Amino acid sequence: MKFLKPTIYTLGLLSMVFLTSCSSFLEETSQDELIPSSLEDLQSTMYAEAYPYNFSSDMFLNLLTDELVCQGLNNDYYVTQYSNGTAMFQFDKAMFDGDYAIPSDANSWKNYYEKIMGCNVVLDYLPFVSGSESEKNAVKGQAQFLRGFYYLRLAMIYCQLYNAEGVNPEQALGVPLVLTMDVTDDFPVRASLKDTYAQIESDLTESIALLRDNYDAPSAHRVSYLAAEAMLSRMYLYMGRDEDWQKVVDYSTDVLAEKPTLTYLSSFSAAFHNKGIYDLDVSEEPIWVYGVATTANNDYLPTQLQWGSVPPYTVSSELSTLYDANDLRLSSYFYSVNYNGVDYNLRPNKIGMYQSNYGDWGIRNAEVYLNRAEAYARLYKAGGSSDNLANALADLNYLRQTRYATGTYEDVDMNDADALLAFCLEERRRELCLENSLRWFDIKRLSLSVTHTYMDAAGVSSDYTLDSGDPLYALPIPYDAINRNYKLEQNPR
16 A cells, blocks of 8 residues: 555545555656644645535536426537537437546536545645644545535435335445545445445535534535535435435434525515526525536536527426416526527526636535425324424425415415325426436436437437336446446446
8 A cells, every 4th residue: 555645735535545456646746745733724625626616517517407408400500519418318228338428517427526636635634734723624524525415416316215126235336435635546336325424424414513513604505514504415325225304304403503595586676687596695505505507607507598499408397387476487597589489498507608707516505395294294194193294384385485486375274194295396396406416316206207209410309218116217427437446347338
């Protein structure tokens, strides 16, 4: 085993650790390398290498959902976006095999393991830098949160669902757990799904106390203990076991007790596209914000439009027709244009067109309300408690009344357990559309079927269907990772 000191020079090399053997590059040195010797140095490393700033990943997952439709290639101006999305939109099981160019945001395996290695650098070197115990625990809490978050994303993209029918978590494939910056000549293998989630749970849970007791996040651009509790509510929702629903309620309640306020969409001007729900200047909802604005990513949904030509992928009518006339989310959450008398919702607009200094990924308390409402609904269905029914309806109605034009909202009221759960899931679609890849994860955990109609450049349409429970729910690991690590087992297809 060899140990690589975390220097500014070597951080770029660390991203290669997961993909290939270390023997060839460990000998490289630089007289200009800077070894972090203080907590301030290590914090700078964390912000650059562990936090997902200026980070774009997973937008491609929207192409697997029922939230986008294909309009074909109406103008060569859009050929890049059209081509980038083709294999994914067609549910091509070879989408990452090398037959297609993989846009940078679609190689989530590479993107997240690079960030995980940044977390490991911080955690491994932390005992050796100067600083108080409290200051070190604040950094440790942030790094552990981030590592747990990245592993959760990897698990939801490349693994089968924890509680899916026929899945045994002790035997099912998780992801390799790289937990140290120690570099060996051994290639990492995939841990079990059970061990993968145990590591996620451990990182997120341990980060709560570290952050709560030692760190006051200066803004939502830094993680906090509330972010850790909110992320655990998401994780337990995804695990989906009977014992998880109360955990979703408990963690969500802790968050919402400290941060209950939602943003009234009616408070925005008509020019909402200049201000969005993740814009910290006007919205109280973000718990943690990261990444870059969706509109800054043109891999699939173009930022600059060729006037008079419909882009290749637009928002589906299945999604847009879920909003009634007084629901402000349709006009607030999408950028829309009219071509030849037809309205098209072109792309998510939750951050606003010109707010590239903000991210539009992370977690906000609207999601936490929805997590809790669904957990209450499932507990109500299981046990029939009127309290769980009332609590689910209270969460749904509080969220919904902030989304409607002033004076137009009427509370929903129902007592049928199946209808309540269905309404909760539909409300997730309305509120969390094209955000954080959450719809793809919901399709996966609910085992839904999706059919896409793809229009080729000649205007000929063909249908492609992702069946319920399809092996593609666990996406193929990109070919470059498989090629570099012969021990890395590919997902069945």
